[in-house]
Amino acid sequence: MHIAVSRSLFEERVGRFPPDLAAVCGWILHTVAYPVIDCEFTRAGRTPLRLQLDFTDWDEQAPSGSLRNSAGEVLLSLPPNPTGVFNPGPHPVTGRPFLCTAGIKEYHIHPSHLNEPWDQFRGKPGFDIGEILTKIWRAWLKGTA
Amino acid sequence: MESTTNPEALQAEVGRHVAPVLVSVYTTSGAYPRHGHEKVKPTEIVADFLREAAKALHLTDTSGWVATVDGREIDASRSFADNHLAGMVKIHWGPREGGGGR
Numbered sequence: 223m224h225i226a227v228s229r230s231l232f233e234e235r236v237g238r239f240p241p242d243l244a245a246v247c248g249w250i251l252h253t254v255a256y257p258v259i260d261c262e263f264t265r266a267g268r269t270p271l272r273l274q275l276d277f278t279d280w281d282e283q284a285p286s287g288s289l290r291n292s293a294g295e296v297l298l299s300l301p302p303n304p305t306g307v308f309n310p311g312p313h314p315v316t317g318r319p320f321l322c323t324a325g326i327k328e329y330h331i332h333p334s335h336l337n338e339p340w341d342q343f344r345g346k347p348g349f350d351i352g353e354i355l356t357k358i359w360r361a362w363l364k365g366t367a
Numbered sequence: 368m369e370s371t372t373n374p375e376a377l378q379a380e381v382g383r384h385v386a387p388v389l390v391s392v393y394t395t396s397g398a399y400p401r402h403g404h405e406k407v408k409p410t411e412i413v414a415d416f417l418r419e420a421a422k423a424l425h426l427t428d429t430s431g432w433v434a435t436v437d438g439r440e441i442d443a444s445r446s447f448a449d450n451h452l453a454g455m456v457k458i459h460w461g462p463r464e465g466g467g468g469r
Contacts, residue, residue: 240398246457247393248438265438305464323465347428348462352395361464363438 223282229256232277235351247359252294259285261355262292263362269301271362273321277351284340285354286327289319301367307358308365323361325354385409388447389455392420392434399423404455409448417443417460433463 236254244251244261250270253260257277264270272290289297289308300308300319309322313332320328325348330340343349348357387406392399399405399420407416413434421429434443436458441450 235395238396240393240401242398242457243393243395246459307464325465347430348465350395353462356395356461357464359464360433360461364464 223279228277228280228282232256232280232351239352249359259351259355260294261359263359265363268365269367273355273358275355280351281344284325284327284330284343285351287321287358289321301365303361303365305361305364307361321358323357325349325357385448386453388453390416390447390458391456392417392458392460394420394424394426394460396426397424407447409453410446412444412446413441413450413452413458414443417458420460429460431463432460434458434460 233256236259239254243249248264250262250264251260252262252272253274257280259275259277260272261275262270262272270292272292272294274288274290274294275285276288277285289300291297297319300310307321307323309320311317311319313320313328315331316328320326320332322329322332324330324335324338324343325340327340329335330338347353385408388409388411389404390407391404400423405416417429417434420426434441436450436452436456441452441458447453447456
């Protein structure tokens with residue numbers, strides 16, 4: 223996909239985020255600039271989790287996700303989470319914990335999900351930028367650590 | 368004041384005197400209202416308010432979405448009062464988490 227088109231799609235969608243959204247959700251938006259959303263999930267009594275999504279080639283490709291601590295360091299292990307979205311890995315390609323959910327590149331390139339390519343989800347309800355971010359946040363909220 | 372034992376009349380009487388709920392809805396596609404909040408009766412059904420938000424924000428498919436307040440899921444089929452929501456209420460509305468492997 224041409225970078226200008228990808229950038230335009232990205233900026234149109236993130237431009238709709240209300241200014242107060244992060245405060246309402248307990249997010250710290252470290253970066254929202256094409257092609258990256260770097261969002262830290264926070265909640266009282268919880269260890270924050272920082273999610274970095276790389277939207278290069280959006281929406282021809284699903285965003286690549288990496289999980290980090292508050293300092294921005296890539297996590298090599300994950301706290302338990304009942305949803306199964308946060309897979310301790312290691313991912314066969316990245317060798318790290320990963321987001322095991324449709325809409326994330328590491329899911330679609332995982333050998334277990336090669337029969338579920340991103341093209342099957344692209345453009346469908348629940349798979350725009352904000353919805354992908356929201357679903358991961360809600361999965362994180364189900365955890366306790 | 369006249370007294371009544373009719374439940375509907377009582378509900379209406381209460382509705383006239385209790386403070387309104389000040390509501391705003393947040394989605395990643397925008398906020399409703401765009402600035403500030405709407406005043407609604409505590410007896411208003413949350414889903415009715417969410418329908419207004421969906422229309423204003425041009426949301427075409429909200430099936431499976433969940434409404435939360437301060438991280439707590441609320442029952443949109445019930446009223447604000449039934450959900451113990453009063454004063455200033457900021458609702459986050461969006462898709463439910465997917466399961467692992469999905």
